[in-house]
Amino acid sequence: MKSHFNTILILSDEPDNIQILSDTLADRYQIIVRKIGDSSTEAVPTQPSIDLILIDIPVLDDDVIEFCRSLSASPATTAIPVVVLSTTNDEEGIVKVFSAGANDYITKPFRLSILKERISSHIELVRAKTAAEKADRIKSEFLANMSHDIRTPLNAIIGINRLAIESHIPEEQVRYGQMVQESAEGLLRLLNDILDHSKVEAGQLDLEHQPLNLQKLIESVVNLLIIRAQEKGLTLRCVTSADLDRLYYGDPLRLRQILFNLVQNAIKFTSEGSVTVTIEPHHDGPEADEAEAVFHFSIKDTGPGIVLEKQETVFGAFDQEDSSIGRRYGGTGLGLSIARRLVELMGGKIWLESEAGLGSTFHFVLPFARTNLSEEIEQGNEEIQVPPGVSGDTVRRSAPRVLLVEDDEFSRVLFRKLLETDGCAVTEAENGVVALEELAEKDFDIIFMDVRMPELDGLSTTRLIRQCETGDFGSPVDLPKRLIRRLRDTYTPIIALTANAMSKDRSRCLAAGMDEYLAKPILPEDLRAVLKTFGRRPH
């Protein structure tokens, strides 16, 4: 005896057919019957969930076509297979049903035995598809988790190696150190690509919506890559239009990633000549309206070009024009796939024009919501500043007292060093319990808090600290009186330091009461920026 029957919704106004279809299917399925008269997608029950919709209609008409269309468009019903039965036997009508999204059409008169088989085949198809999607999601989540676990030690390798290189060691060792650095950074890039790819695949990537300056963003990408271009003897040009130097809403980090991937790719595959980045308002296609501006980005190179047959597939994952190229040029083959997925996620389109031997041009168009914000507002949260080698504020302040809560010993060594370089007085705690003990004894100006820790994790620790500060304990807690007294009516900024790079991790940290979030590996300049904002000692 099966514990779970699939459920079929029969929509029909013909009592005989309702009787016939119910009798035919009742031994294998749970049956729900509704009138078709005023069918709307809301009329489709959600409990129990419907596995197949059987529409019985005497003759196809516009209403039933429209209904099929709305079933296939509505998120609640789009995945449910729809089988239509009617006497209509002309080509035009039947094609219309399918193009409205129906999965099958059966012309009356028909044999019930055949209907039964078709229904079970549709249900099996959905079951197999769901299982495949689930397996795929689990795989992607596994990849995302793996890269988290790899990122943590890699972060320490990169950071500590950087410290080693800068610590006045013999030149030969500096050279070795730089090799370690280059290899580790390459590994990190690969990891980031895999993480991004699996996040997009697993549907875990959420876009930010914040003001951005396209002009500055593009310049920063070009500035980062110009050295690499020059090393290869290439010219890297950027052609922009006047409209760009104002604010739009978008996801600066992700747009930067798309541009970076495409420009880096163009440089990688071009051995002589130039790479030109052009951005202009997009005039073809649907006209931009008052709420949105559409921009056309193109990246043109004078590289080997891509033969027509391969142009379709370059945006697929793990694909380079041929596998020998992969060995020649390096890289994961994920860059273009990530770029395509990000562009599509942002509601845009990406394509390629290329002729073998004459170079390639990658195009993408993206819509951006307009803003009324003035430039000053953005300066405050300017995210894209990469002036390498520029040291921070030289104005002397009294040393900020930092509590560093981190379970990984190597990471503690690294952060302590970075923080001390920036003039902080650092106290270490290897988990939340130790952190609370320190807080009961000393005052701090800022707390850097890892999230995943044994004993007491970063989120719980943060919640307890905030409760002590406000005196607002949801339920009685067993905390030292000394700690509660000391924290009462104070406020210490808490910054998350974590290798959980998902955007829902960020919101989880903020919800727990943290003030800011830094994803590992943490760049010294990011740390400096946070210290500048939060690390001031109260006067």
Next chain:
Amino acid sequence: MKMLEWTDLLETGNQNIDAEHRVFVNLVNKLINAIDRGTNNPTMSRLILEIQKYAEFHFVSEENLMLEICYPDFDKHRRLHFELLEKFNINLNYLELGKRTHRDFAYFLVQWFKSHTIKEDKRIVSFLQKGLSNV
């Protein structure tokens, strides 16, 4: 079981239509014969399939004739064909479910044929003849 007899009442007066109707009458009688002789089910199914295919063929054939002569009630008559197919299907399905016997089905076919032919097909023919006499 009583055979479906060809009578003057069934005559529409159009040679082509009447010829097709006669074929149909023969097919129905073949089925009745088979029922009376207690023929096995697979053979019966083949006979019913033949009737179904012939009915579908005949409807398209009649529709094409209506289009050819610009029959004003084309849509209405075509709708009647769809209704006939719907009824045919319901009876066929009940037969398959075992809720009706082959005898019931043959009886349905006889009524189905008579009512449509006598009323509706004759209209087409009378329009056709009026049109011809007007020339």
